Amino acid sequence: MTVNHTQYKKVCLGRDYLTQHYALAFDLADVATYSCMSKYHFCRVFSEVFGESPYQYISKIRIERAKELLVTSQRSINDICELVGYTSIGSFSVLFRKKTGLSPTQYRTKLQALANDPLTHPIQSIPMCYAHRLFGAKLEKSNIE
């Protein structure tokens, strides 16, 4: 399937809408209409251009936002679940574990334990080569063997 410039611009409109309203319940038919496309066509072009479905995209955004809030806020897991757009803590936790390998609580505990300052991202959050070269983080022996 070849996507032309006009289709690309249209599907970007819908994607931008999803990005801006990730925490809200949405009807894909409405998003497609916003993009001046049918629902079927929107999904097809979206997957072709971005390599994932609109549902996969919105899940990714929600989980990334949850990861940020888990590290930089003291909000409860329930609050974060709702803030990023999930109504079921069970579904949220399952998806979170699937994406990160950790439960939300484990993720928070692990990242916060690594950070020197409260509610900040630990240096381990960025690739070690950058951490080392840009501000002198020491390489662990296991990293250089």
Place this chain on the structure above:
Amino acid sequence: MIQSIAHVTVYVLNQDEALDFYQNKLGFEVGTDMTVDGGFRWLTVFAKAQPDLELVLAEPKEGPMFTKDAADKIRALVADGAFGAGVFETANCQKTYEELVAKGVEFIQPPTEQFYGVEALGVDNSGNWFSLTQRAK
């Protein structure tokens, strides 16, 4: 076997201004914008259709990586246009060029036919040039 490229560094003069350019003018999305221990800002952007390749917008500053003299030299080279941010592909060079010009993006070469496609050359707001290319079919 190396399978893909995940991060490429682009040195910029000011991260806030670079973010405005890459996000609001080129239409890139923010991958990560976070301040880690020590106050270092880890800022990455990516093209919407290619989320697995992130540009790290990094300011050359005095620190473990650069002496003050080296950081100053890098900044001067960036401002002088010595570095390029790479080739950005588009399905329609002329249309994208017109859209970017309307947003105030500076170009040093308008869309021009090349044997490999149509290419325009732009400059980001730090001085890095970039190619806007529509591949020949």
